[in-house]
Amino acid sequence: MSKVMKGLLLVLAIALIAVPASANLVATSFGFPVIVQSGTTSAFNQDTAFASDFETLDIDFPVFGDGFELGATAGVVAADGVALTGTANVLPFGPVNLAFPSISQTVEQTQEVTHTDFAQTNEQAEFAYPFVGVGPVALPGFGFGW
Structure with missing residues (x-):
């Protein structure tokens, strides 16, 4: 090493x-900060449903349709000297006639449902x-895992 370098080091x-x-x-600063969170929820729900149904049903024996019939529909009933004439669904069946009723049914129903919850x-x-x-440097968790 030169004398100049040795002098500079000295x-x-x-x-x-x-x-x-x-x-x-x-x-x-040291400490354990605490985060506090609280919440309140209130819910009110109400729903209403309406349903309406109208049905009508006519069943005739034997089957009728557009001028087609499968048996006589007129007859005379006599009881105790009183004769009544009426119509019925009569199906000839060999030596006897089978009579079937006409069934007519009408259904009308409505429904209302209300549901409320809180x-x-x-x-x-x-x-x-x-x-x-x-x-000026803050280290939450001492820098471990945060």
Whole structure:
């Protein structure tokens, strides 16, 4: 090494020894902040449904349709000297006639349904974690996993 380099190193070493050691301390904070969350829910629900049904049904024996019939429909009934004439569905069946009724049915129904419900919920959650702050740098959880 040259004499110039050795001289520079010596001057640098003396300068470093002569400068006093110092440090600036900053505010440090520790703690466990707690997050608290709470909520309330209220719900009211009402629904209404209406239904209406109208049905009519006519059944004739034997079957009639567009001028087609499968048997006589007129007859005379005599009882105790009184004769009545009427119509009925009569089906000739060998030596006898079978009479079937005409069935007529009408159905009308309505339905109304109302449903009401009410719900109320309350919930609360709390969470705490370690915290350290050094100067302007805050490290939640001490920097582990956060």
